Amino acid sequence: MLGLHLPSSQEWLAAANLDPASILIDHAHCEKKAATMAISLLSRYPTKSELVEGMAELAEEEMGHFRMVLAKIRERGIAFRSDPGDQYAQQLHALIRKQEPHRLLDTLIVCSLIEARSCERFQILSKSVDDADLRSFYRSLLESEARHRTTFLALARRYYPTDLVSQRLDELEHAEATIVSELPNQPVMHG
Numbered sequence: 001m002l003g004l005h006l007p008s009s010q011e012w013l014a015a016a017n018l019d020p021a022s023i024l025i026d027h028a029h030c031e032k033k034a035a036t037m038a039i040s041l042l043s044r045y046p047t048k049s050e051l052v053e054g055m056a057e058l059a060e061e062e063m064g065h066f067r068m069v070l071a072k073i074r075e076r077g078i079a080f081r082s083d084p085g086d087q088y089a090q091q092l093h094a095l096i097r098k099q100e101p102h103r104l105l106d107t108l109i110v111c112s113l114i115e116a117r118s119c120e121r122f123q124i125l126s127k128s129v130d131d132a133d134l135r136s137f138y139r140s141l142l143e144s145e146a147r148h149r150t151t152f153l154a155l156a157r158r159y160y161p162t163d164l165v166s167q168r169l170d171e172l173e174h175a176e177a178t179i180v181s182e183l184p185n186q187p188v189m190h191g
Contacts (some may be wrong), residue, residue, distance in 0.1 A: 002116040005177035011185040019187035026188035028069040029083040035062035088190035112152035119145035
């Protein structure tokens with residue numbers, strides 16, 4: 001279902017277990033950026049009613065998750081800090097073609113891949129992180145992350161022929177696996 005060609009490594013999980021505060025802070029920034037991306041898409045494509053409706057709903061949900069993660073950060077007495085950027089997402093976004101109609105297709109697929117990777121990482125954390133409270137917290141987010149992946153792919157298939165979506169999805173899934181294989185396994189959601 002997730003379509004990921006490479007699973008997350010044990011080294012990443014070890015880094016996450018060593019620094020749960022950094023994972024939470026990065027997670028908050030990821031939720032904020034997901035909401036921002038949804039708003040950007042509905043602003044860029046106002047005539048695509050299904051996209052506008054889907055992205056409005058997604059932006060609200062992502063901001064709700066942002067608030068949940070902030071509450072978890074405060075509850076643990078962790079100081080929130082600025083976002084150093086997401087190397088993974090930046091590399092994926094660099095693969096988005098700049099001209100329409102390809103730009104929208106690639107953006108939807110890249111967003112679906114980011115959601116899939118987040119979902120996979122939440123699955124891992126919900127089963128394997130040392131902290132029982134955090135295991136439960138990540139488990140609570142799994143369903144919505146999987147739904148977000150599906151939302152982006154359904155929109156891609158709504159606006160583009162299925163075979164074109166499948167071909168580009170396969171290309172970008174392979175690229176995503178290469179990106180993940182080269183990440184330094186830092187204690188961040190996509191590191």
